[in-house]
Amino acid sequence: MLSINNITKAYPSRTGNNPTIALDDVSFTIKGKEFVSIVGKSGAGKTTLLKLILAEEKPNNGQILFDDLDIHKIKSSQLPKLRQRIGTVFQDYKLFPSKTTYENVAYVMEAMGASKDEIERDVSQILGIVGLADRVDNFPNELSGGEKQRVAIARALIHRPDIILADEPTGNLDPYHTFDIIRLLVKIYELGTTVILATHDKEVINSLGKRVITLDQGRVVRDEEKGRFIL
Amino acid sequence: MLILLKRVIKTGWKGFKRNIGLSLATILIMVIVISLATLLFLLSPVSKILIADIEKKVDISVYFKEDVSSEYILEVESEISKIPEVKDVQYISKDQALEKFIEKHKDDPVLMESLTELGSNPFLASLNVRAWDPSQYEQVANLLETSSFRNLIDKVDYHERKPVIEKVFSVVSGLNKIGIFFSILFAAIAVLIAFNTIRIAIYNSGEEISIMRLIGASNWFVRGPFLIQGLIIGFIAVLITLLITFGLCYGFDARIKTIAPDISIYSIFVSNFFLLFLIQLATGIGLGIISSYIAVRKYLKI
Ligand SMILES: Nc1ncnc2c1ncn2[C@@H]1O[C@H](COP(=O)(O)OP(=O)(O)OP(=O)(O)O)[C@@H](O)[C@H]1O
Numbered sequence: 016m017l018s019i020n021n022i023t024k025a026y027p028s029r030t031g032n033n034p035t036i037a038l039d040d041v042s043f044t045i046k047g048k049e050f051v052s053i054v055g056k057s058g059a060g061k062t063t064l065l066k067l068i069l070a071e072e073k074p075n076n077g078q079i080l081f082d083d084l085d086i087h088k089i090k091s092s093q094l095p096k097l098r099q100r101i102g103t104v105f106q107d108y109k110l111f112p113s114k115t116t117y118e119n120v121a122y123v124m125e126a127m128g129a130s131k132d133e134i135e136r137d138v139s140q141i142l143g144i145v146g147l148a149d150r151v152d153n154f155p156n157e158l159s160g161g162e163k164q165r166v167a168i169a170r171a172l173i174h175r176p177d178i179i180l181a182d183e184p185t186g187n188l189d190p191y192h193t194f195d196i197i198r199l200l201v202k203i204y205e206l207g208t209t210v211i212l213a214t215h216d217k218e219v220i221n222s223l224g225k226r227v228i229t230l231d232q233g234r235v236v237r238d239e240e241k242g243r244f245i246l
Numbered sequence: 247m248l249i250l251l252k253r254v255i256k257t258g259w260k261g262f263k264r265n266i267g268l269s270l271a272t273i274l275i276m277v278i279v280i281s282l283a284t285l286l287f288l289l290s291p292v293s294k295i296l297i298a299d300i301e302k303k304v305d306i307s308v309y310f311k312e313d314v315s316s317e318y319i320l321e322v323e324s325e326i327s328k329i330p331e332v333k334d335v336q337y338i339s340k341d342q343a344l345e346k347f348i349e350k351h352k353d354d355p356v357l358m359e360s361l362t363e364l365g366s367n368p369f370l371a372s373l374n375v376r377a378w379d380p381s382q383y384e385q386v387a388n389l390l391e392t393s394s395f396r397n398l399i400d401k402v403d404y405h406e407r408k409p410v411i412e413k414v415f416s417v418v419s420g421l422n423k424i425g426i427f428f429s430i431l432f433a434a435i436a437v438l439i440a441f442n443t444i445r446i447a448i449y450n451s452g453e454e455i456s457i458m459r460l461i462g463a464s465n466w467f468v469r470g471p472f473l474i475q476g477l478i479i480g481f482i483a484v485l486i487t488l489l490i491t492f493g494l495c496y497g498f499d500a501r502i503k504t505i506a507p508d509i510s511i512y513s514i515f516v517s518n519f520f521l522l523f524l525i526q527l528a529t530g531i532g533l534g535i536i537s538s539y540i541a542v543r544k545y546l547k548i
């Protein structure tokens with residue numbers, strides 16, 4: 016359902032010369048429902064890869080096909096439809112600072128035109144699952160780092176997307192919550208959703224026993240079913 | 247679709263209330279802009295009346311020779327009033343001219359004495375000619391001086407009055423030009439300030455707008471609430487301005503009448519109410535919505 020074909024991404028530098036090559040000729044395919052982990056050192060290009068899949072950045076070369084749709088060729092007005100099929104946990108959360116926990120999570124469903132009853136039911140359910148039932152009316156600046164991260168996870172899951180892009184979703188969580196969230200992602204995967212997880216958490220990767228793609232300086236250096244965390 | 251529209255409106259209203267400080271500041275700026283538009287609108291009939299007042303005072307006189315009979319003069323009068331540039335012609339007989347002089351100078355014993363000493367009426371019969379436009383007097387004077395009845399005419403006083411007439415003419419057209427220039431200048435400045443205020447207000451939400459796009463909201467769903475906020479701000483500003491305008495027109499009507507009796511700003515306000523309201527609405531709401539639209543656009547490109 017997702018195929019990454021020879022993607023190269025270079026960020027221009029401020030001075031004009033020596034652009035940063037974030038991704039260098041990256042290719043892989045995700046067929047059907049899969050749980051894929053992307054690992055690599057800091058700066059290896061994990062976030063950049065997810066940004067390209069979300070069409071937040073354009074590649075310099077190559078194409079990304081989402082169900083045979085070239086996502087960098089479609090019109091800007093078609094992007095919302097595509098993005099509604101994706102749920103993203105951003106590495107820096109990207110919560111709406113002026114919206115409460117409830118409103119943050121409800122926003123995607125509102126934008127998609129779900130009814131008020133549906134939204135109320137689903138939002139309180141997902142906030143219960145991530146353990147934030149008592150923080151519904153708080154604004155992001157009133158939440159701890161881990162709580163913010165769990166709001167971001169709830170927001171990515173709420174509209175039952177086909178693909179979940181989780182960029183370091185456990186970076187700010189203690190081991191107890193980390194495994195809760197990972198268990199949740201696995202469960203969603205088992206229910207039929209593709210999960211792409213970018214992380215440098217060795218224990219998480221090793222306990223998963225699923226496909227692992229390793230990036231190093233923007234190149235795919237390993238792509239293994241039942242992979243382990245090796246940098 | 248309907249549920250989305252309802253949400254857009256509700257979110258817009260919520261945004262207005264949550265940023266009430268900024269909203270009020272924007273309303274204040276908009277009130278100034280709309281007031282300016284209103285002022286320009288009200289000023290144009292006032293200036294027209296003032297200019298017409300000045301122009302009324304400008305005329306040229308055609309003096310006839312001593313022996314020309316009043317029948318002849320009346321014939322010439324009808325002849326002159328056929329000239330397209332001429333607005334109206336007024337016949338002043340020898341007696342009327344004398345009466346006017348006495349009326350004007352009755353408190354001046356020296357003049358009065360010399361008048362009685364003279365024994366006869368020294369004034370000439372004349373026609374007062376007014377043109378539609380001060381710039382047309384030269385043409386009218388030339389026409390008279392070359393006409394078939396030119397040998398009946400003692401003199402046309404255009405050439406003596408020329409400097410005055412030309413001065414009035416240049417002042418009037420100068421005032422008009424300055425008025426238009428400052429109107430456009432102020433309007434442009436005010437619009438820029440209003441636009442920038444809205445832009446700054448939306449700048450605070452720039453990051454949120456980008457996030458909305460990234461998680462799959464359509465452009466209209468993102469933009470809508472800001473347009474609604476612009477609309478609310480514009481509408482409230484219009485209501486406030488309308489009240490202020492009414493109050494000022496009502497309160498200053500009598501005072502302005504003592505200076506310029508021809509001008510009643512209150513009746514100008516009342517008789518132009520709907521047009522004025524429309525202009526204010528167009529200025530306020532148009533500016534609010536268009537500024538919001540442009541300001542949001544930048545953040546939707548992601
Ligand atoms: N907007 C940008 N402009 C310029 N360079 C960028 C930009 N974003 C990322 N980079 C560079 O691209 C490279 C890859 O960055 P990326 O964020 O993809 O790494 P990452 O694998 O997600 O790292 P981390 O594990 O620390 O999150 C880095 O060298 C980074 O400095």
Ligand SMILES: [Mg+2]
Nearest residue numbers: 061062106182
């Ligand atoms: Mg990253």
